[in-house]
Amino acid sequence: MADLLHTLSAAELGRRLSAGLLTSRTLCEALIARYHLLNKKVGAFTHLDERDVLTQADASDARRKAGQGRGPLEGIPVAIKDNIAVKGQPLTCSSQMLASLVSPYDAHVTERLRAAGAILYGRLNMDEFAMGSSTENSAIQKTFNPWDLACIPGGSSGGSAAALAAGLVPLALGSDTGGSIRQPASHCGIVGLKPTYGLISRFGLVAFASSLDQIGPMARCIEDCELLLSALASADARDMTCFAVADRALTPAGDAKKLRIGIPKGFLGKGVGAEVATAVTAAIDFYRSQGCAISEVELPSADLAVPTYYVVATAEASSNLGRYDGVRYGHRSASAGTPVEMMTNSRSEGFGAEVKRRILLGTFVLSAGYADAYYMRALRARSKIRAEYLAALATVDVLLTPTVPTPAFKVGEKASDPLQLYLEDIFTIPANLAGLPAISVPCGKSGHLPVGFHLVGAPLSEAKLLAAGRLFESAHGFAHQQAAL
Amino acid sequence: MSSSPSDWEVVIGLEVHVQLHTRAKVFASSPWGFGKEPNEQVDSVVLGLPGTLPVVNREAVEKSILFGLVVGSSVPEQCAWDRKNYFYPDNPKNYQLTQKDFPIVVGGQVEIELPGISRNVMGEHKFVRIHHAHLEEDVGKLSHAGSGSLVDYNRAGVPLLEIVTEPDLRSAAEAEAFLRSLVALLTQAGVADCDMEKGQLRCDCNVSIRRRGAEKLGTRTETKNLNSISSVRDTVIYETARQIRELEAGRTITQETRGWNAELSRGYVLRDKEDAHDYRYFPDPDIPTLRISRETVARLQKLVPESLYDRQRRYVEKLGLPFTAASVLVNDRELAEWFELAVAAHPANPQGIANWVTNDLLRDLAASGAAGALLTDAVPPAVSLASCPIKPAQLAGLVKLTDEGVISKQQAKEVFTEMFKTGQEAVAIVDAKGLRQNSDTGELEKIVQAVIADPAVAKSIAEYRAGNEKAINALKGPIMKRTQGKANPVLIDQLLRKFLG
């Protein structure tokens, strides 16, 4: 049986654990064996403390035996993107800057997972400080798309998506600032959900752009995604942007066949590849056939989303990453005569090219003489985009588009063209700007590479997104798909 | 031809940073306080560890609002925090959380009193407008050690209220009077302790000069980080003189940031306008805009104490106190409230009570080490009445006994000294010491007659009768001696005059 465990969903593993058909130790040993077999090829994990994992597994098995199991995630491994703090584990953000940092504290979500009995299973590769759409910006290693090892897995949660698609772990945490959960989910053929801004505490998530960042669940099917989401969402007084009460997001939605689905006008014109268009159109047709009301929706400021996002995100990032200066923790340059030199040298040595590019951009848009033209205008544009999305979502339940215009590209293909990479996020960015929940659901292939569609809902409508996803998933064969490796 | 200094007018605006009286830091739950080992009062939020987030301390918010109410400002419905970005080793996140566009307090005014021509004459009063006050975090402390520097983040994240005045001050004396008044308001409302020794109050001082009568403000300089009232006063005097000298020599004033060397009593240039920081302010995305309920404002309004000078006016006008006593009492809220409790117990003689409080009580408290600060004119005048052995009603009892003639003024001093030692009631001390004045007319008459009959005083009697008023005093000693000093002196005087009359 052990050789098949990696194919099972978290929900199914949970059922077997509860039924006494499986122990967490057996499960973890099987996954560790698979890690040894495949991680070098895929590059999903940057760190896995096997002894610690087995200690946690034994503790879980003991709890279960004592009748003190903590719920559906008891004994289930959850892998964690390397920008979410787990006490005693590395917190590198895939950066040289934090290569030596061991977190002295737990993120809120980490505490939630511990409380749910989950196994904190390793650290996942990512674009440095979550800046990127291909995980090529990791300073530690490359991650490859399990469906085609010559291709990128997407990013910045590329390690999370690749680990799931390769069957290295049943559940993973990602973070999403402009599409960093959904875009790699689409590229790797898995489910990824970015919750409503404020549904999940950001305490312990290393900030990229604070007003956009959200932690979210990544899984191989809707049921697992929902399972993980329910474990993560809860009030947290340590994050003032976190909702005090958010039960609505998890209250089961009504009949998915009655959902009103809005299709943004002209989305197919935005550089969408032919096979992506075909798969997404088929998904729309499916929903129509199920009785859903499909209508076209106008979002006049959609074109402002990418520039608005890159101004806001880089501005916040330039400030958030100011703390990495070699003084208190992290990399300190060996050559420095003055504090200014020390900080400057440490930062120059510790940050990679994309991080530097975004810091420079963010510094510029906030600088004296330019802040009004860039940063302040971006805040106004953001207000407008948000208003348009909320207005549209007053008339329909969800908005449907592709998640990414094109399937995963070859490693190195777009590395020299940052602007081209920024456009990868054209469909995912507005949900972050407007603080809305959004999900990517696998819906087909472009060649041998997965394609997903993207649903955005009104604030706290996660249950509707999951219901819509489940309706599609149950009629198609894309759930639980894993690449043959 | 040079003009005299009086041709120039100095214009001063102050930015006063005070550490608010809270237990935890402003955006983190780490405790803070003076005198701890370096970096012992630091948590992951204060240290700016990756992934940590600020959460605003309610007490810091309420103390800020209370300050606003004390100075009669409007408390906005909403306030928000911004990031001020600059790199410095004492600044853990390399941005400071502060309030730029939506501060917690807007407007208001502080009444000040200038020194009078002498200590017992009240000086001129005027109002200094507050532009706004914002709630921000302090930074850590750097110290130099050999070829390097050391950083202690204990102070980082301590709540600071930055109080920004309009440029309403016109002299070093006004700046000093403003700070004294501000400190009294802050400490009396319990907003801040303002202990300058502990760096709890620091000022940035903006100074410019212009020709008297001119409307346009001159170019100003900002002297940063002055940590005592005297440094502010000295800086104003120094900057005024320097700027007059510059202008009269035909040079111009450059807008610059300056420092102050208190040891040398000299200012120096830190950086000029060209090097001005580009702080790249923007709204902090981690702290949502905060709505301040009117209920909170109403609740805090009830905690606003009577203002320093309202109290002073009441003491002078309603209680009939001399200015000197009133001004001493109102400087310290605890002392004033102590005084008022005593007055409540014996409303007939507030002035008598005030005399005891401002002279004897403060002197003895100082001697016992509890009120040294008040008598040395330091700010704040931190009297600790908690340890005062005399309770207000006890002092009132003493004054009452004196007023009723039960004991003499001289005896009262003795009773007070005993009371301060033992904390006993005045009546108990009087009885225990047998100090009660003898006012028994019948008994005294006999004694007076006996003394008059004594040939030893015949000479004095003759002199008195011859018109030497003072000669009568020679008879009082023997009478006192026979009564062991208990005779009511007023009564003796009356009786002597009657019998010798």
Add this chain to the structure above:
Amino acid sequence: MAEGFDIDHLAKLARLNLTAAEKVLYSSQLTQILGHFQALAKADLPETIDLARVVSESALRSDEPGPVLGAEAVTRIAPASRDGQISVPRVVDDEA
């Protein structure tokens, strides 16, 4: 809109050293990206910024002191320290 764009000034503000080649590369990339941002400059935008999140005082933290890391933990993760303090190259007087 990108006139006045000064890569040296930006690098200094951001505390980054850039090689000559990096300066050329970043300048051209930033110019290209900022060019793409022209859409923002031309757009018809609302005057007011909507504050997506406003919280009431219930989101505030009570004034209860919590745990601290301790100087030992602070200095353990610091790149250099002495006597419980973090050491840095000597700071010259320029108060910010």
